[in-house]
Amino acid sequence: MSDARRRLPGVDVLLASVPFRQLLQRYPRGRVVDAARQALALIREEVGLKGEGALPEGDEGYAGRVGQLLESWDLPSLRPVINATGVILHTNLGRAPLSRAAREAMARVGQGYSNLEFELEPGGRGSRYVHCVRLLRELTGAPDALVVNNNAAAVVLALNTLAAGRGVLVSRGELVEIGGGFRIPDILSRSGAVLREVGTTNRTRLADYRDGVAGGDVAAILKVHRSNFRISGFTEEASLADLAILAREMDLFLVHDLGSGLLADPEALGLPAEPRAPDSLRAGVHAVAFSGDKLLGGPQAGVLLGEEPVMEAMRKNPLCRAFRVDKGTLAGLEATLKQYLDPEEALREIPALRMLATPLEDLEARARALAEGAAGGGLEVLPAPGTGVVGGGTCPGVDLPTWTLRVRAAGKSPRELALSLRKGTPPLVARVADDDVVLDLRTMDPGEDETVRVLLERFRRVVG
Ligand SMILES: *Cc1c(COP(=O)(O)O)cnc(C)c1O
Numbered sequence: 001m002s003d004a005r006r007r008l009p010g011v012d013v014l015l016a017s018v019p020f021r022q023l024l025q026r027y028p029r030g031r032v033v034d035a036a037r038q039a040l041a042l043i044r045e046e047v048g049l050k051g052e053g054a055l056p057e058g059d060e061g062y063a064g065r066v067g068q069l070l071e072s073w074d075l076p077s078l079r080p081v082i083n084a085t086g087v088i089l090h091t092n093l094g095r096a097p098l099s100r101a102a103r104e105a106m107a108r109v110g111q112g113y114s115n116l117e118f119e120l121e122p123g124g125r126g127s128r129y130v131h132c133v134r135l136l137r138e139l140t141g142a143p144d145a146l147v148v149n150n151n152a153a154a155v156v157l158a159l160n161t162l163a164a165g166r167g168v169l170v171s172r173g174e175l176v177e178i179g180g181g182f183r184i185p186d187i188l189s190r191s192g193a194v195l196r197e198v199g200t201t202n203r204t205r206l207a208d209y210r211d212g213v214a215g216g217d218v219a220a221i222l223k224v225h226r227s228n229f230r231i232s233g234f235t236e237e238a239s240l241a242d243l244a245i246l247a248r249e250m251d252l253f254l255v256h257d258l259g260s261g262l263l264a265d266p267e268a269l270g271l272p273a274e275p276r277a278p279d280s281l282r283a284g285v286h287a288v289a290f291s292g293d294k295l296l297g298g299p300q301a302g303v304l305l306g307e308e309p310v311m312e313a314m315r316k317n318p319l320c321r322a323f324r325v326d327k328g329t330l331a332g333l334e335a336t337l338k339q340y341l342d343p344e345e346a347l348r349e350i351p352a353l354r355m356l357a358t359p360l361e362d363l364e365a366r367a368r369a370l371a372e373g374a375a376g377g378g379l380e381v382l383p384a385p386g387t388g389v390v391g392g393g394t395c396p397g398v399d400l401p402t403w404t405l406r407v408r409a410a411g412k413s414p415r416e417l418a419l420s421l422r423k424g425t426p427p428l429v430a431r432v433a434d435d436d437v438v439l440d441l442r443t444m445d446p447g448e449d450e451t452v453r454v455l456l457e458r459f460r461r462v463v464g
Contacts, residue, residue, distance in 0.1 A: 004052040005044055011036045019063035027070050035069040082448050084430040086402055086440030088355050089392025091180060095293040097351040098332055102298060105335035106328045116327045129315055131330045135337040139263060140278045142305035146314055147333060152182050153323035154289035154302030155257050159191035161314045162253040163219035167196040169212040171204035173231065174224040178393045184224055203236040206246060213250050220253040225275060227259035228393035244284030256280045260394040261290035261303060263340050268347060269356040271395060277305055286310050294392045297350035298336035299329045355442055363403035363441040370449055371405055378410035379460040388440050406436040424455050
C-alpha cells in the first residue's frame, strides 16, 4: 500500500472536524457516515490509480467530496430532462409530454380524494371505467370505450376476452416486434389465444384468411398496424373492410391493434395519411386498441374502442382488474381528450402536436438566437438544418425537417461532450452525428431555450 493511502483519515476523525459539523446539521448522522465511508473508498481507488495528487485538501476537501455524494443521493431517481434528440415520442424519455390542462387535472385529482369509483348522485359505488367514455365516444364515434394501463395490456385483454384457448389469425407480415419487448407472437400466446399464421411476409390476401378459418377453431382475426417499419415493393394485404366482412360471415371477432392513437388531422401536423381509430370503426372492427401516450399526446394508457357487448365482456374479465388504470391517468387523459373538442386548441396546447406543427422558420429563428453568444472559449455552436423523427414506433420513414445546433468543444470528443451535457442540471440529452453533438430544436420546448443557453454557457466556462 502506498504512503498516500495510509494517510487517508478515519471516518471518526472526519466527523469530528469543523467542516463536517455543517454536513451533520443538514443530514442525519447515519447518512453522513455512509457517505464518508463511500467517499473514502472512492478516494482510495483514485489514489491507487493517480497517486498522491488525488488526495483531497484538508478536512474541507473531504467535506466537499462527502457533501457532493450526499447531494447526488438526494436527487430523485426519476427526474425531468431536456429532450434535444429530435425524437418527439421518445419511449426512453417518457413519450408524450403532457399539456398544461392534463398536468393540472392530474395534480388536482392526486391532491385528495375523488369520485374515481363513486357515483355522486345515488351516492354509492361506481365504476372507474366510466370516466373517459363519453369523450371517447364523442371524438371517435365509438359505441363504447375502455381505458387500461397501456396498449400492450389492451391487446392482451382483447385477445384473452375474445379468443382464449382458440385460434387467432395474424398475417405473417404483421408478426412484429414494436420495441420494449412487445412481440405479437409472445403477447398473443400469453393472452391464452393460439397464434394461427396466415399468408406470407410481404403478401397476405383475403383468401389466406379464408384458408386459415377453414383450418378450424378460429375465434378472431388480429390486424396489427406496422407502426415502426415499412415494407415496400411486391406487397399486398387484405383491407380492414374486407376482413370485417369475412369476420361477420364466419362469426369471428376482428381486433385492430392500431398502435398510435392519432386523433388530430395528419395534414395539419405535416404527416402523411395515418390510419385513425374512427377509420377502423367505420371499417367494422369489433375492437380497436391504441396508446394514450403516442400521437394522442396524453399519459400512458391503453384505449379500447368498440361495440358495447365486446367492451362489457372485457370490463368483466378479471384481467381487466390487473390492467386497471390509475386515477391520475384517467384525469390526464380526460383533460387531453377534452382539448380535442376544439382541434385548434389541441394543436396549440398538446405538446407532441405543437412540436409537430411548429413551422420550420420558428425553429430556425430559435436556433440562430441560441447560437448567437453561445460560442466562444473553445465551444463551437452552429445553427444548421437537419431531420428528426416522430418516434414511439410511429410514422416509420417520415423525416421531420428541423433546425439544430451543432456543438463541438475543443479537446473533447463528441461522445464526451454529449456525456457532459447529460450530466448537467437538468440533464440535456442530445444526439451525436459525425463529429458533432446535435441539439434538435423541434423537441425542445421554447420555454427551455433559456436553460439550454445557461447550460452551454456553464459548459463554455469549463472548457474555456
Ligand atoms: C406502441 C405499440 C404497442 C404498445 O403500446 P404501449 O402503449 O407501449 O403498450 C402495441 N402495438 C402497436 C402496433 C404499437 O405501435
